[in-house]
Amino acid sequence: MSVTIIDVAREAGVSRTTVSNVFTGKDKCSEETRLAVLAAAKHLGYKPNLAARSLITNQSRLIGMILPSYVDPNTLTSSPFYNIIMDSVYSVLRNEAYYDLIIFPVQYKEKLVQVSDWIDARNVDGILAVGEFDRNFLKVLKSKSIPVVLIDNYSQTSDANFSYVNSDDTTGGYLATQHLIEKGFRNIALCSVELHGPLMQKRYQGYKRALKEAKLRETVFDKTGVPFEAGIQYAEALIAQGLDAAFCTEDMIAVGILHGLLKKGVKVGEDFGLVGFDNIYLGYQVYPELTTVDQNIFEKGETATRTLLNILNHSNSTGSRLVLPVNLVEREST
Amino acid sequence: MSVTIIDVAREAGVSRTTVSNVFTGKDKCSEETRLAVLAAAKHLGYKPNLAARSLITNQSRLIGMILPSYVDPNTLTSSPFYNIIMDSVYSVLRNEAYYDLIIFPVQYKEKLVQVSDWIDARNVDGILAVGEFDRNFLKVLKSKSIPVVLIDNYSQTSDANFSYVNSDDTTGGYLATQHLIEKGFRNIALCSVELHGPLMQKRYQGYKRALKEAKLRETVFDKTGVPFEAGIQYAEALIAQGLDAAFCTEDMIAVGILHGLLKKGVKVGEDFGLVGFDNIYLGYQVYPELTTVDQNIFEKGETATRTLLNILNHSNSTGSRLVLPVNLVEREST
DNA sequence: CTGAAAGCGCTTACAG
DNA sequence: CTGAAAGCGCTTACAG
CATH class of the missing domain: 1.10.260.40 (lambda repressor-like DNA-binding domains)
Incomplete structure (x- = not known):
């Protein structure tokens, strides 16, 4: 027909x-x-007909993206980070004929096995794994013998040896905290959600180092849950404990704190210094605008996608391991 | 092998x-x-092997989603609406074995032809078209003879006759404006971006009706560009023209106005009434929280996906044409 | 530079 | 309930 x-x-x-x-x-x-x-x-x-072509070439022209949505059931909705990544992936794919993206949002950690089946069934040509996945899962990916590029993953062992794109998270934490110190703040809290994760630990290390250099004491707020809601709660605690600044490991937390602080009548930017991390749009949509650490998410996604495409199109490519620089964006909240 | x-x-x-x-x-x-x-x-x-199966059954188990990203190059990033839709689609697809979503963000209106090729090449089983597409494009979709479900499309002619899911946009505009009137505001602006679009026109109609009933005069602000930035600019004009309230056809515009107004020291919620439309998370993340018209985006996406799946799985299904109700969420900005 | 043939992994009538 | 055969639309050696 x-x-x-x-x-x-x-x-x-x-x-x-x-x-x-x-x-x-x-x-x-x-x-x-x-x-x-x-x-x-x-x-x-x-x-x-791509299916027929795929059957014979054993190439699907499908790129599989894996998102750990067990951190948050509606990953795309709640975390602008992933949206930016997606947009960046499409911006690169648009110029590559016949490549499409299929996404597997992993709802529960236990369902990581399903991802394995999915990869096989769809016969994806390559994988973009965004976020933290443990070693066992990386082993599973390894067993597929297809190119994999990791974004923001810190659990890689030497035997996995995947390409990756990360940001200089430690420096980011350092810059943020140092900035608060320079601005004259002395009682600087670290506000996080799921601080135990490897990525947040990096940002935490930066915070620690800056405080240590300035001989200041650290105060850590951590919990599980939705970052924005956590921020709302932190705001009260911050005031109660007489702290005058906070470095948040995510912009979303900072936006929550900002919200809570404004409600209490605190003049953020003057009486309280607030720095976030990520530089999502939200940070300059709120008022006062948020000082933050820019990790250039879009570029990160583009780079990862290009890396993957490179391995796919040039079998001799060995991939690459990149750590992108990070920089402070000073706005109104400090 | x-x-x-x-x-x-x-x-x-x-x-x-x-x-x-x-x-x-x-x-x-x-x-x-x-x-x-x-x-x-x-x-x-x-x-x-899905490719082999696809070749013989002529079913790809792929659902194609088309986004008019010519409105905004980085659709997913700039408009939370699409993210919520995506999450809702995945939430439904998760329970359907072997269905995947592939997305075509249409960069330029002229590239709509490419979408046609893409549909053929990937042999998608069904289509979810989100946003406004003109009649000619709908004709192209029609020619594919595969199920199509439209979300927020108002250009359908009787011969296209696709299933769709819309919201009661006119009522939404009416409720928002009426609410402002009830709150005592009298100089109520309508703030929009690309007001000429059919969907915005509906919301505009609601605004008009409410004003007419109350015998108030309308003031319309419209331009092209990024909604948030437009809002920032509208804030100045609003003050300059002595208006005391605004109904925004999108939350994003309202957030921009809020930002601009706060910067000028205006007490939003007291001296100025602000109502948005959509009920994206951003609306309650800002402070003061935004009063808005909730259109339950998530449910919209779920409904559309289920409708599509229904047609796909039960060949006797005729699809459905739905207009979801809308309701006002009163918060701090009014 | 071009053609006939085999085969990718599967499903689907059709016989038994 | 099960098996042998045809064929989905394509690519890829292999001859010419």
Whole structure:
């Protein structure tokens, strides 16, 4: 019913091999026949069937993205970070013919096995894993023998050896805290959610170092739950404990604290210094605008996608391991 | 190299037809053989190859989602609306074996032709089109003869006749404006971006009706561009023109106005009434929290996905045309 | 530069 | 309830 390569071959008066060659660009044929084939294809409305192609080449032209949505059931909704990553992936994929993205938001940690089946069933060509996944899961990925690029993962062992793109999280924590100190704040809290995670630990290390250098004491707030809500709660505790500044390991927490502080009539930026981390849009949409550590999420996603595509398209590519720089964006909250 | 149906058949001592039957659940076989096949499959680590299956059944188990990202290059990033929709789609798809979502963010209106090719190449089983697309494009979709569900589209002609899920936008505009009037505001502006679009026109109609009933005069602000930035600019104009309230056709605009107003020292909620539309999380993350019209985006996405799946799984389903109710959420900005 | 043939992994009539 | 056969639309050696 649909128009196939055979129809095109007949119409153009060539064999199907030739038609195939024209479309895959594998074998060169005379410019004349090439044009004839293209004309015939266009005339008949022929489009290669990717499933058939996939069956024989064993390439799906599908990139699988894995998101740990067990951290938050509605990952895409609650965390702008992932949206930016997605947009950046599409911005790169748009220029690559026939590549599509399929996403597996992992609802429960226990369901990581399902991801394995999914990878097999869809036969994805490569994987973009965003966020923290433990070693066992990385082993599973390794067993697939397909290219993998990790974003923000710190559990890699030497035997996994995947390409990755991270940010300089420790420096980020350091810069944020140092900035607060320079601004004259002395009682600086660290506000986090799930601080035990490897990534948050890095940011925490930066905070610690800055405080140590300035001979200041650390105060840590940590809990599990929704970052924004945690921030709301931290605001009260911050006031109660007489702290005058906070470095938040995520912008979302800072936005919550800002909300809580404003409600209490605290003049954020003057009487209280607040710094976030990520530089999501939200940070400059609120008022006063949030000082934060910019990790250039979009570039991170682009870089990771390009890295993956590189490995995919050039079998000799060894991939790459990158740590992107980070920088402080001073706005109104400090 | 990979384990196929043949290997399983051999291991289980049955024909491949039987193995296929077990996995597709088409033909019933003895419970005994079924178990044997399953055991063999598990033992060998067999997983059906979707590409091969797709080739023969002409079903890809892929749902195509089309987003008009020509409105905004980084749609997912800039508009929380789409993220919520995506999350809702995944929440439904998770319970459907082997369905995946692929997305086509349409960068330029001119590239709508590419979408057509994409649909053919990937052979998507059904389409979810989110946002406004013109009639010509709907015609193209129609020509594919696959199920389509529209979300927030108002350009459908009777010959297209697709299923859709919309919200009661007119009532929403009415409720928002009426609320401001009840709160005692009299100089109520309508603030929009690309007001000429059919959806915004609906919300505008509601605003008009409420004003007319109260015998108040309308003041319209409209421009093209990023909603948040537009809001920032509107804030100045609002003050300059002595208006004391605004109904925004999107929360994002309201957040911008809020930002601009706060910067000018205006006490929003007391001296100025502000109402948004959508009820995205951002609205209660800012301070003061935004009064808005809730359109339950998540449910909208779920409903649309279920509708599509229904048509896909039950060929006798005729789909459905739904207009979801909308309701006012009063918070601190009014 | 082009054609005939095999085959990717599966499903689906059709016989038994 | 089960098996042998055809074929989905394509690519890829292999001859010519």
